[in-house]
Amino acid sequence: MTTTPATTPSLTAPAATPGLSFGQAVRLIAEREILTRLRSRAFQVSTGIMLLAALAGVIAAGTLGGRTSTTSVAVVGDVAAVQQASGLAVRHVGSVAEATALVRAGTVDAAVVADRSSPAGIRIIADESSPDALVAALSVKPQVTLLDPPTIPPGLRYAAAFGFALIFLMSSATFGGTIAQSVVEEKQTRIVEILISAISTRTLLTGKILGNSLLAFAQVVVTGAFAVIGLSVTGESATLSLLGAPIAWFVIFFVIGFVLLASMFAAAASLVSRQEDIQATVTPVTMLVMIPYFLVIFFHDNSLVLTIMSYVPFSAAVGMPLRIFLSEAAWWEPLLSLLILLAGTVGVIVAAAKIYGNALLRTGAKISVREALRSSGVD
Known part of the structure; x- marks a missing residue:
């Protein structure tokens, strides 16, 4: 055509x-x-x-960016690492048995117990899986210096x-x-x-x-x-x-x-x-x-x-x-x-x-x- x-x-x-x-x-x-x-x-x-x-x-x-997730933790004894960590809801208890009961009941996500026999000086008690967020919060992070930090x-x-x-x-x-x-x-x-x-x-x-x-x-x-x-x-x-x-x-x-x-x-x-x-x-x-x-x-x-x-x-x-x-x-x-x-x-x-x-x-x-x-x- x-x-x-x-x-x-x-x-x-x-x-x-x-x-x-x-x-x-x-x-x-x-x-x-x-x-x-x-x-x-x-x-x-x-x-x-x-x-x-x-x-x-x-x-x-903006709303989601401003949110911070928290991990509820039962603490037994004087654990300095917990005081220095951020993003944790700390609940102090008097014994390991009481902390374990709170973890089993689901009241807290995990428990942190002072343990001198451990290389880290603490022991974490959890229910079914390792609390990675808590482990990361308690880990010692080295200071990083950026030569050219992004603006x-x-x-x-x-x-x-x-x-x-x-x-x-x-x-x-x-x-x-x-x-x-x-x-x-x-x-x-x-x-x-x-x-x-x-x-x-x-x-x-x-x-x-x-x-x-x-x-x-x-x-x-x-x-x-x-x-x-x-x-x-x-x-x-x-x-x-x-x-x-x-x-x-x-x-x-x-x-x-x-x-x-x-x-x-x-x-x-x-x-x-x-x-x-x-x-x-x-x-x-x-x-x-x-x-x-x-x-x-x-x-x-x-x-x-x-x-x-x-x-x-x-x-x-x-x-x-x-x-x-x-x-x-x-x-x-x-x-x-x-x-x-x-x-x-x-x-x-x-x-x-x-x-x-x-x-x-x-x-x-x-x-x-x-x-x-x-x-x-x-x-």
């Missing part, structure tokens, strides 16, 4: 519509995109779930990496997929032919990207606000102060990076004419969104990988803010990365606009990227 340009229907836009300036037309398209998404029940539910999950995740992490705890490092990557993945994939579905829906229902009779394809593309970018930006800001609320509720003021600058940089990088990805989603979707073909054509773009997520999950402690990520346009929104949070980026690196991202975004927009304009009114079989770049479409 050959692909041929679709004929323009006889329907025309109102007489005043062609007189709209570029800015006015873009604003109308953007408003249409925003209102359509805001009225969508699926969008409302998914956004609510994401916000609640972000808030619950931060609160749960960020490993757990917090991983949590920050996971958070930046997850928000980037969910927002980009959600709104990118929305743009793709919108493009194909307009082609399949031939609404695009009416729109193009009044405005140019560049105007339509710009409005779509702007509207969805504003929604994605708002969603990221609100998610960040919920995370801040969660950190405040759990009393993580120190963590909150560390995340201030990285979050601000993340928002800046995300806004520009999403425009790059949105352009790619729109261009990829314009190559097909049926909803059933969307998944196949946007898969390469979706993979670009997923790659930063998996990279930080597996290489969040690898400085080389994070450095490379921070200079690659589609992953800079995750890599650079994370390096700023870890204090691994010099003051000029975010600026250089931002310039590279801007240059890459401009280049992608130019190519995407050409593909979108050449393929938008062509129906039938899927169009290849090379064919869309070479052919002459509508402006």
Whole structure:
């Protein structure tokens, strides 16, 4: 089946519509995109779930992180090791028999008895299994001196990496997929032919990207606000102060990076004419969104990988803010990365606009990227 340009229907836009300036037309398209998404029940539910999950995740992490497990211990005699250990609920008893009875009854987890015949000077009495937590607490631990101690705890490092990557993945994939579905829906229902009779394809593309970018930006800001609320509720003021600058940089990088990805989603979707073909054509773009997520999950402690990520346009929104949070980026690196991202975004927009304009009114079989770049479409 050959692909041929679709004929323009006889329907025309109102007489005043062609007189709209570029800015006015873009604003109308953007408003249409925003209102359509805001009225969508699926969008409302998914956004609510994401916000609640972000808030619950931060609160749960802070609450669980603040918990300390205790081991109940019956102590016979003067046992100095027990007094120096932490995480023990100590109960002093008068005899070994009484301590043994408490262990058998399950009142305490174990008993510690002074025993001069033992090399350690103490003996532990337990019921069915060795109380490893108690043994570890009573063990003598040598002092460790780190020459280059990490400024960020490993757990917090991983949590920050996971958070930046997850928000980037969910927002980009959600709104990118929305743009793709919108493009194909307009082609399949031939609404695009009416729109193009009044405005140019560049105007339509710009409005779509702007509207969805504003929604994605708002969603990221609100998610960040919920995370801040969660950190405040759990009393993580120190963590909150560390995340201030990285979050601000993340928002800046995300806004520009999403425009790059949105352009790619729109261009990829314009190559097909049926909803059933969307998944196949946007898969390469979706993979670009997923790659930063998996990279930080597996290489969040690898400085080389994070450095490379921070200079690659589609992953800079995750890599650079994370390096700023870890204090691994010099003051000029975010600026250089931002310039590279801007240059890459401009280049992608130019190519995407050409593909979108050449393929938008062509129906039938899927169009290849090379064919869309070479052919002459509508402006």
